[in-house]
Amino acid sequence: MNTHSKVRDLLALAASGLLSDAEEKFVHQHLQECAECAAELDRWRLITGALNQRPAPPFSASLAQQTVSRVKDACSAQSEKRVSVFFLSVAIGFGWLFCLVSVLFFAAAINHFSFSNIGSASIAVALLLSTVFTIITAGVAAWVLMGAERKTLYVSFA
Amino acid sequence: MWSLRLNVENEVERLRKHDLNALDSLIPLYQHRLFRYLLRMVGNNSVAEDLFQQTWMRVIERIDTYKEYSEFSAWLFSIAHNLAIDYWRVRRPEPLDEDAPANEHFHDRSVDALSAMISSERAVAVAIIVETLPPIYREVLTLRFEEEMKIHEIAEVLQQPLPTIKTRLHRALNLLRDRLAPRGVAAQ
Numbered sequence: 530m531n532t533h534s535k536v537r538d539l540l541a542l543a544a545s546g547l548l549s550d551a552e553e554k555f556v557h558q559h560l561q562e563c564a565e566c567a568a569e570l571d572r573w574r575l576i577t578g579a580l581n582q583r584p585a586p587p588f589s590a591s592l593a594q595q596t597v598s599r600v601k602d603a604c605s606a607q608s609e610k611r612v613s614v615f616f617l618s619v620a621i622g623f624g625w626l627f628c629l630v631s632v633l634f635f636a637a638a639i640n641h642f643s644f645s646n647i648g649s650a651s652i653a654v655a656l657l658l659s660t661v662f663t664i665i666t667a668g669v670a671a672w673v674l675m676g677a678e679r680k681t682l683y684v685s686f687a
Numbered sequence: 688m689w690s691l692r693l694n695v696e697n698e699v700e701r702l703r704k705h706d707l708n709a710l711d712s713l714i715p716l717y718q719h720r721l722f723r724y725l726l727r728m729v730g731n732n733s734v735a736e737d738l739f740q741q742t743w744m745r746v747i748e749r750i751d752t753y754k755e756y757s758e759f760s761a762w763l764f765s766i767a768h769n770l771a772i773d774y775w776r777v778r779r780p781e782p783l784d785e786d787a788p789a790n791e792h793f794h795d796r797s798v799d800a801l802s803a804m805i806s807s808e809r810a811v812a813v814a815i816i817v818e819t820l821p822p823i824y825r826e827v828l829t830l831r832f833e834e835e836m837k838i839h840e841i842a843e844v845l846q847q848p849l850p851t852i853k854t855r856l857h858r859a860l861n862l863l864r865d866r867l868a869p870r871g872v873a874a875q
Contacts, residue, residue: 545832
């Protein structure tokens with residue numbers, strides 16, 4: 530590729546002000562002796578100049594205020610959700626304990642209310658039942674919460 | 688310029704401390720530029736407004752990641768860029784370097800473009816043709832010529848290396864010129 534072709538290839542970027550110092554010097558030197566490239570650069574400048582002056586789109590004056598309100602609403606909803614997740618976790622913990630104690634009482638009742646006679650198998654069953662119950666409850670709660678989030682995302686994209 | 692930067696840094700610091708009132712002074716500083724960029728990207732006023740709001744919501748969510756960027760504006764525009772790209776991928780599954788979908792108003796507006804050329808309103812004619820370019824080309828032209836970003840800032844916003852940005856701009860300008868040529872704009 531000769532100098533002329535190389536410079537021609539750089540003219541679009543030259544009109545955009547995106548050449549490196551070395552490229553700028555190289556182009557400038559060539560332009561002093563090549564009227565064709567100088568005219569071509571002028572044509573590129575017409576286009577880049579017009580790009581700078583595209584008409585600005587209309588802007589809604591209330592958009593900033595609406596945005597602030599939406600962000601604040603989302604943040605307060607988020608903190609409410611955090612609080613509800615906290616209470617839900619506490620409730621699930623208590624539920625698990627309640628379930629465990631209930632199953633142990635049930636086992637004791639079968640053994641004529643004698644806690645000392647509860648075998649390790651009964652304790653294992655109690656632990657298993659209460660854990661399964663807790664997992665199911667937590668799963669349903671998580672599904673409900675995630676479902677609400679999916680719905681929010683969908684609405685914001687629709 | 689320096690005082691503006693200091694002001695922005697102060698407001699960002701307030702946001703980091705969860706003071707949402709900082710948005711009252713931060714949003715007006717960027718609202719026109721950000722909205723214009725989003726509108727150029729998606730071509731629809733209500734979608735641009737929604738993405739504008741989502742951009743600021745994401746600013747709040749990810750304020751702790753801002754330090755990786757040299758300028759708040761670069762970070763802000765990179766968030767807007769990602770949201771606009773997501774929008775394009777969901778709504779318009781064709782590749783982003785393909786032409787914008789045929790605009791039903793385009794043929795009517797090309798008549799306007801012709802009259803704009805005749806009356807030397809080159810900027811209007813160019814704006815109409817830019818709308819028909821593929822999104823990735825519209826984007827670099829907007830960032831460079833409307834937002835007047837330097838090439839390294841554009842690279843930061845788009846998370847692409849400098850040579851990629853240069854190549855993309857070069858292609859965008861050539862494509863624009865090819866499309867302007869039949870209407871005589873580039874030759875004037």
